[in-house]
Amino acid sequence: MVASEVRALFAVASRPEIVSLAGGMPAVDALPLDAVASTVADLVTSRGPVALQYGSAQGDPELRARICDVMAMEGIADAHPDNVVVTVGSQQALDLLTRVFIDPGDVVLTEGPTYVTAINTFAAYQARVVHISMDNDGLVPDALRETLSRLAVEGARVKLLYTVPTFQNPAGITLTAPRRAEVLDICRRAGVLVVEDNPYGLLSFAGEPVRAMRADAPDDVVYLGSFSKTLAPGMRVGWALAPQPVAARLVLAAESAILSHSMFTQLAVERYLATQPWPEQIKAFREMYRDRRDAMLRTLAETMPPGTTWTRPEGGFFVWLTLPDGVDAKAMLPRAIAARVAYVPGTGFYADGSGRNAMRLSYCFPPPERIQDGVKRLADVLRAEILLRRTFVSHPATDFPRE
Amino acid sequence: MVASEVRALFAVASRPEIVSLAGGMPAVDALPLDAVASTVADLVTSRGPVALQYGSAQGDPELRARICDVMAMEGIADAHPDNVVVTVGSQQALDLLTRVFIDPGDVVLTEGPTYVTAINTFAAYQARVVHISMDNDGLVPDALRETLSRLAVEGARVKLLYTVPTFQNPAGITLTAPRRAEVLDICRRAGVLVVEDNPYGLLSFAGEPVRAMRADAPDDVVYLGSFSKTLAPGMRVGWALAPQPVAARLVLAAESAILSHSMFTQLAVERYLATQPWPEQIKAFREMYRDRRDAMLRTLAETMPPGTTWTRPEGGFFVWLTLPDGVDAKAMLPRAIAARVAYVPGTGFYADGSGRNAMRLSYCFPPPERIQDGVKRLADVLRAEILLRRTFVSHPATDFPRE
Numbered sequence: 007m008v009a010s011e012v013r014a015l016f017a018v019a020s021r022p023e024i025v026s027l028a029g030g031m032p033a034v035d036a037l038p039l040d041a042v043a044s045t046v047a048d049l050v051t052s053r054g055p056v057a058l059q060y061g062s063a064q065g066d067p068e069l070r071a072r073i074c075d076v077m078a079m080e081g082i083a084d085a086h087p088d089n090v091v092v093t094v095g096s097q098q099a100l101d102l103l104t105r106v107f108i109d110p111g112d113v114v115l116t117e118g119p120t121y122v123t124a125i126n127t128f129a130a131y132q133a134r135v136v137h138i139s140m141d142n143d144g145l146v147p148d149a150l151r152e153t154l155s156r157l158a159v160e161g162a163r164v165k166l167l168y169t170v171p172t173f174q175n176p177a178g179i180t181l182t183a184p185r186r187a188e189v190l191d192i193c194r195r196a197g198v199l200v201v202e203d204n205p206y207g208l209l210s211f212a213g214e215p216v217r218a219m220r221a222d223a224p225d226d227v228v229y230l231g232s233f234s235k236t237l238a239p240g241m242r243v244g245w246a247l248a249p250q251p252v253a254a255r256l257v258l259a260a261e262s263a264i265l266s267h268s269m270f271t272q273l274a275v276e277r278y279l280a281t282q283p284w285p286e287q288i289k290a291f292r293e294m295y296r297d298r299r300d301a302m303l304r305t306l307a308e309t310m311p312p313g314t315t316w317t318r319p320e321g322g323f324f325v326w327l328t329l330p331d332g333v334d335a336k337a338m339l340p341r342a343i344a345a346r347v348a349y350v351p352g353t354g355f356y357a358d359g360s361g362r363n364a365m366r367l368s369y370c371f372p373p374p375e376r377i378q379d380g381v382k383r384l385a386d387v388l389r390a391e392i393l394l395r396r397t398f399v400s401h402p403a404t405d406f407p408r409e
Numbered sequence: 410m411v412a413s414e415v416r417a418l419f420a421v422a423s424r425p426e427i428v429s430l431a432g433g434m435p436a437v438d439a440l441p442l443d444a445v446a447s448t449v450a451d452l453v454t455s456r457g458p459v460a461l462q463y464g465s466a467q468g469d470p471e472l473r474a475r476i477c478d479v480m481a482m483e484g485i486a487d488a489h490p491d492n493v494v495v496t497v498g499s500q501q502a503l504d505l506l507t508r509v510f511i512d513p514g515d516v517v518l519t520e521g522p523t524y525v526t527a528i529n530t531f532a533a534y535q536a537r538v539v540h541i542s543m544d545n546d547g548l549v550p551d552a553l554r555e556t557l558s559r560l561a562v563e564g565a566r567v568k569l570l571y572t573v574p575t576f577q578n579p580a581g582i583t584l585t586a587p588r589r590a591e592v593l594d595i596c597r598r599a600g601v602l603v604v605e606d607n608p609y610g611l612l613s614f615a616g617e618p619v620r621a622m623r624a625d626a627p628d629d630v631v632y633l634g635s636f637s638k639t640l641a642p643g644m645r646v647g648w649a650l651a652p653q654p655v656a657a658r659l660v661l662a663a664e665s666a667i668l669s670h671s672m673f674t675q676l677a678v679e680r681y682l683a684t685q686p687w688p689e690q691i692k693a694f695r696e697m698y699r700d701r702r703d704a705m706l707r708t709l710a711e712t713m714p715p716g717t718t719w720t721r722p723e724g725g726f727f728v729w730l731t732l733p734d735g736v737d738a739k740a741m742l743p744r745a746i747a748a749r750v751a752y753v754p755g756t757g758f759y760a761d762g763s764g765r766n767a768m769r770l771s772y773c774f775p776p777p778e779r780i781q782d783g784v785k786r787l788a789d790v791l792r793a794e795i796l797l798r799r800t801f802v803s804h805p806a807t808d809f810p811r812e
Contacts, residue, residue: 037457044450047449048446051446058440058641060434126665242673263504264501266645270641
């Protein structure tokens with residue numbers, strides 16, 4: 007699925023009559039808008055000449071200190087503001103890291119499936135993306151070992167492992183604690199830098215944040231964080247926490263890319279963290295997203311035809327749905343749109359064309375009753391699709407014609 | 410002068426006892442802060458769920474329409490919002506353009522001297538920067554022709570002419586109207602895309618904005634604009650106006666680089682333009698900067714020793730000062746700092762080590778009486794430097810030892 011197709015999908019999916027289970031937009035309408043409004047107004051009247059001026063390429067020092075406090079909630083006790091680089095969402099951190107580390111042909115390892123825009127960024131720098139398979143416990147260490155051995159034989163330069171270990175986008179899966187240690191150990195021995203992208207870590211439905219991989223490997227992990235899911239993506243405030251030499255190179259790359267980040271949005275986030283009860287707000291988000299996840303899982307269990315399977319996220323925004331053999335999620339999408347429900351077909355989350363019989367379902371944005379309606383519509387479409395296959399296709403499932 | 414040196418300079422120059430003629434920071438304290446505060450607060454309360462959400466990679470359509478109105482003031486009558494890409498300052502537009510057009514070894518032509526961070530960006534993509542000389546009428550067309558001929562013989566791939574034709578940074582010079590036509594014609598024949606970077610165009614001391622090069626060459630120019638000098642750099646809202654195929658590639662590059670720009674700052678600028686008397690604010694800025702320019706030019710004329718020359722800007726932020734033969738602006742800087750005045754040595758604005766006996770003086774940020782003090786201190790330092798040379802250096806000026 008190319009970028010223009012994704013944009014066309016989101017344009018269609020934004021129509022009011024369609025239940026969109028496609029986008030990953032957080033529910034910002036749940037924010038205390040009056041409090042945000044007074045925070046930004048106070049910022050301009052009290053510190054306007056600073057908030058409206060140029061800042062440094064590394065980001066505001068006060069915000070970087072508060073970012074360290076946020077990361078402490080995930081077990082990162084030793085983060086220093088000097089090692090934090092504020093970025094335009096964590097997407098920019100990923101772009102700058104790729105710019106700094108990747109030469110054309112270098113290998114980036116990622117989960118399969120993985121975050122779609124990360125694939126685009128790696129492709130923009132002509133990296134070769136190699137997927138590592140996942141199961142319900144996350145990235146499979148044996149698969150990682152085997153892939154590294156194979157790539158070593160090929161003489162490939164493996165530079166990075168890009169992973170979303172917690173409430174993964176798109177699979178909703180979390181890497182278990184023993185596997186985190188194992189993955190870190192494998193990468194350390196192989197000289198592969200781990201990029202831990204963790205936008206959803208604080209949105210744990212169990213209440214306790216998941217311990218970050220970075221907490222146990224300060225020298226081997228670049229941690230990417232974001233306020234897009236815990237506050238507002240419209241601020242575009244994310245960050246990288248990196249070992250000092252990497253952080254220094256990211257700052258130079260950021261300066262070349264954008265000169266400096268918006269002081270206004272940086273200080274707006276800093277003031278929000280300083281003056282608002284944000285841990286309570288995150289708790290409210292967690293409970294809201296848990297209700298939505300519950301609505302999705304319950305309706306999936308009630309409506310989906312046999313042979314359909316799905317993940318059971320403990321946090322974050324996404325469920326990964328695997329369809330019965332031979333059903334093509336991308337081919338089915340126009341019929342789903344006609345039935346007023348949208349999703350993202352699985353192929354978009356792979357660099358190698360995998361994922362045809364899978365899709366990502368988001369429960370972050372629509373309220374529970376809309377999610378319920380959407381999943382029911384999807385189940386109806388899927389049943390019709392299976393029936394159609396049985397009626398018209400005499401080939402065995404593995405020979406099901408593909409476009 | 411490497412980036413770390415520039416940062417160290419700005420850190421020193423920000424001390425209160427030092428008159429900084431170094432930075433290019435606009436005087437944002439002259440903005441109506443109460444009006445800005447109420448604009449952003451109203452935005453959050455009335456349109457919070459949109460302003461705090463993700464946006465599109467191209468930028469908000471309403472803002473893009475208003476940007477077309479702004480460009481119309483500079484004679485660009487045919488701009489369409491579809492051809493505008495909103496960027497994180499015009500710096501990001503420059504970065505994305507370089508990413509899209511430049512392969513390692515490609516040539517970018519620029520004025521000599523030119524904007525320092527543009528040099529860094531071109532270097533980041535391994536472009537070869539070739540300077541074209543300027544006189545008081547701007548870029549010299551004959552020099553452009555000769556350079557293109559020479560590069561053609563070498564077989565070099567010349568991709569872009571990067572120019573700040575109006576109130577140039579750092580030289581304060583404006584390309585005359587006949588030369589604009591001539592430069593456009595030369596580049597068109599040579600197949601070189603013109604990148605017109607125009608952050609200062611509306612800050613004309615004569616009152617009438619200078620007609621943009623883009624106004625007369627819609628297919629041959631990518632125009633870069635910015636609200637950093639007419640509103641506030643802390644918003645980081647700039648843009649590119651480009652022919653459709655270029656704009657489409659910039660959007661894809663922007664998506665890969667940052668996913669999307671801040672909707673919050675984009676809509677804050679859009680609401681400011683919609684609800685505030687911004688042409689009057691620009692007029693106030695123009696008059697303030699003109700007073701500061703006057704203070705600088707007057708004090709230069711009163712105090713500078715013979716053999717020193719400088720440009721006379723008709724708008725913008727900068728004067729370019731050329732020192733008597735053999736005086737090295739970078740070597741003199743520590744003594745200037747000790748005398749409580751700072752500037753940027755000329756070498757920073759060249760990719761080839763030129764500019765040793767020159768410096769950029771900014772009059773944008775300090776009030777007139779501080780500018781007067783700063784220039785007087787600089788003249789004292791320079792006189793002492795000249796005396797020191799006469800006393801201790803017996804070599805002829807052309808053999809003056811260089812580091």
